[in-house]
Amino acid sequence: MNKSFKKLLMVMSLLMMFGVLAACSDSETGSDSDSANKGSDSNSEEATGAAMEDYDVGVQFKAKEPVQFSMLFSDHPNYPLKDDWLLLEEIEKRTNVTFDITSVPMSDYEEKRSLLISTGDAPYIIPKTYPGQEGPFVSSGAILPVSDYIDLMPNFKKTIEDYNMEPYLEGLRQEDGKYYLLPGMHENVWPDYTLAMRTDILEELGLDAPTTWEEVEVVLEKMKEAYPDSTPFSDRFEFNSTLNIAATAFGTRAGWGLGNGLKFDFDKDEFYFAPATDGYKQMVTYFNGLVEKGLLDPESMTQEDDQAVQKLLKEQSFVINTNSQTVIDYQKGLDEKLGEGEAKMKKILMPGGPAGQVMAGSKLENGIMISAKAKDDPNFEAMMQFIDWLWYSPEGKEFAKWGVEGVTYTKDENGKRQLADDVNYVGLNPDGTKALNVDYGFSGGVFSYGGSTELLQSMMSEEELEFQKGMMETKETLLPDPPIKFNAMELEQSTLLSTPLVDYVKQNTLKFILGQRDLSEWDDYVAELEQKGMQKFVDLANKVYQDKK
Incomplete structure (x- = not known):
């Protein structure tokens, strides 16, 4: 074999080796391990399946071929749910997407x-x-890990930037630094649940x-004096909404906002167990006083919502918890x-x-987990594009809320938007x-949430x-508590500790308010929480918080 031929073989071998290395490099670059970055350039030509190559802000999503999620x-x-909702028909028409729905x-x-x-x-989804x-x-x-x-x-991504959502998303991050929920996001904190009152009765009584x-109690007393057969305040939601909003004013946590019972002290930079505090005692003492005076219906903690509403409509009560929608229902029923x-x-x-004069609040609302x-x-990439358009684009949010122009x-x-002549929603028409x-399926809780304040308020009555x-002019909005980033083992341990504590708190809150347990036993109740591992739970939470904050 001559030297020239040997040199040729060597060159060919080197070229083949470089080709194999280049192919391996290309393969690794496009591997599943990098799937999180696919589509990071909205104009990328690497979109797969039914995904759009040019999907971006301001672009109507439409899958390249019909897909079902x-x-x-x-x-x-x-x-x-109705199969013939215009919502579902229009989603298919606009996006090429249909659903295989598991309805519960x-x-x-x-x-x-x-x-x-x-x-x-x-x-x-x-x-x-x-x-x-x-x-x-x-x-x-x-x-x-979405x-x-x-x-x-x-x-x-644009919503995060425009609404300054990072401080709120931080609370969603798990120990690994990732979050596993795509939340609904509001431009601003907005309150909803509060008390509704018969204001005609207020006017009658001057x-x-x-x-x-304190002033609520005075109003209830005056109502009781004028209408002795009534129990002025009969509540719904098993009293959980009222406890939630009252707890904020008493500096504690209760009802829907109880969670695991922990509350953060920003001055001390540590968590404590709110239901064992003087603020919680003040709150249950207050409501126990209302029950004792016949101002608060003791059935408020156990009755079905419809029972509470019927008492209102029969003028057996004049005060009830509400949100922006249910107050319209009350008015309609009374009319x-x-x-x-x-x-x-x-x-x-x-x-x-x-x-x-404080209110708790968040810009986050219910959201979406992805299996x-x-x-x-x-078609995973197409699905993420679709979710992004329907739930997070201004156009998708307007569509899900208002329907078809x-x-x-x-x-x-x-x-300015206005409902069609034959369409009503929350009493607007x-x-x-x-x-x-x-x-039609629009303005439902599964597809419609979050968005700009303008969109949110576009369906509010003048009273709302x-x-x-x-609320915005008179209330101070409290900061959300920082996250406690439990790992799997710590989360299991905290759950084992917090579950019996929270159950015990709920049981005794009911007993204290209804007078089934005397408030003189408050110190005994706190000691019982200690015996059930309260301090161990608080210590665990603070250790994890300090180690990972």
């Missing part, structure tokens, strides 16, 4: 969701998940709307029962208390014969806008 659905009894009654949703995730049978509810599913790997994939979601819990204009229900500003198995679907609503030259949510303005 499985989804869990919380079915509300007041506007149950709202009352069973959390339990069913847990079961499906734990058995590996959960649909890809798991909406109606509130911040914190994703925690138990993180360690198993059953749900996706923060790894937000480069596929340009509208989501009373102003109360601004503190039908007593005659239009005979009674007037109105939201009052959340009462202040020992902690001042971990979805990432292996060839020219069909369910119109828009004037100034951009009482003459409408069709309901935006019931008959007045309420929002009053």
Whole structure:
């Protein structure tokens, strides 16, 4: 073999070796380990499956071919799922997407969701998940660390920047620094639940709307004097909403806001167990006094919502917890029962208390978990683009809330929206014969949440806008507590400690308020919490917080 031929063989071998190395390099660059960055350039030509190559902010998402995504659905009894909803038809028309829906009654949703995730049978898209509810599913790997994939979601990223959401998203991050929930995001903190009162009764008695819990008690006493057969305050939501808003004013946590019982002291930079504090004692003492005086219906803690509403409509009570939608229902019921204009229900500003004129709040709302198995679907990228458009783009949020322009609503030259003549929603168009949510599927809790303050307020009545303005002008918004980034073992340990504590708190809160346990036994109650591991739970939380903050 001559030298020239040997040199040629050597050159060819080197070229082949470099080619193999280059191919390996290309393969590694496009491997699954880098899937989180696919589509990070919204104009990338690497989009896979039915995903769009040019998807970006301001671009209407439409899959390159028809696709179907499985989804869990919380079915509300007041506007149950219908296959022929215009919402679903229009989603398919605009995006080329249909759903394989697993529908679950709202009352069973959390339990069913847990079961499906734990058995590996959960649909890809798991909406109606509130911040914190994703925690138990993180360690198993059953749900996706969605923060790894937000480069596929340009509208989501823009919302984070525009609404200054990073401080709120920080509370979602788990020990690994990732978050596993795509939350609904509001431009501003906004309050909703408070007390509704018969303001015509207030006028009759020459009373102003109360601004503190002390003034609430005075109003209830005057109502009782004028109507001795009544129990002025009969509540719904098993009293959990009222306890939640009252707890803020008393500087503690209770009701819907109880959580694991921990509250953060910003001055001391540490957590403590709120239901064992003087603020909690003040709160239960206050409500126990209302029960003792016959001002608060003791059935408020156990009765069905409809029972509380019926007492209001029968004028057995005049005060009840409410939100922006239910107060309209109360008014409608009173108009039908007593005659239009005979009674007037109105939201009052959340009462202040020992902690001042304060309100708790967050810009986060319920959001979406993604099943971990979805990432292996060839249309995963298309699914993330679709979620980004429907739930996070201004166009998608307006569509999910208002419906189809020219069909369910119109828009004037100034951009103001108005429901179509035959469509009603939360009393905005009482003459409408069709309901935006019931008959068309829009403005439902699964698809419609979050967004700009303008969009949020676009469906508010003048009274609700007045309420929002009053809250913003008179209340100080408290900062959210910092996150405690438990790992899987720590989370299991904290759950084992907190569950019996929280159960015991709920039981004894009820007993103290109803007078089934005398308030003189408060110190005994705190000692019993200690015996159940309260300090051990607080110490664990503070150690994890300090180690990982």
